[in-house]
Amino acid sequence: MAVKEIISTDNAPQAIGTYSQAVKVDNTVYLSGQIPLVPATMEMVSDEFEPQVVQVFENMKAVCEAAGGSLADVVKLNIFMTDLSNFATVNEVMAKYFSQPYPARAALGVRALPKGSQVEMDGVMVL
Secondary structure, X not given: OOOEEEEOOOOOOOOOOOOOOEEEEOOEEEEEEEOOEEOOXXXXXXXXXXXXXXXXXXXXXXXXXXXXXXXHHEEEEXXXXXXXXXXXXXHHHHHHHOOOOOOEEEEEEOOOOHHHOOEEEEEEEEO
């Protein structure tokens, strides 16, 4: 039976429900969804889309590092947006955090996200 290791860091928003920031099983880390909360205040970083995307990547980066990896180890990324017209902005910001080979990715339009966020991301990292 696989051993689950719970990943937690104060450098990313604390879980606001019945979940962990990430769970590591063997060399795979399952990253929970991150929204653009500032870890220190647990408040939204901004009402604007681009700063929200940046904060989400910063939060994900912190969880990856707490698990012993980095964003470069992410193999699958799921992006949820309340407005798919912001897709180009996601690509621009993502290019600052990732280099080739890029992770596999899905981008989905959703009606609403927690706390009124415009973007949420989750993913899978392999160490």
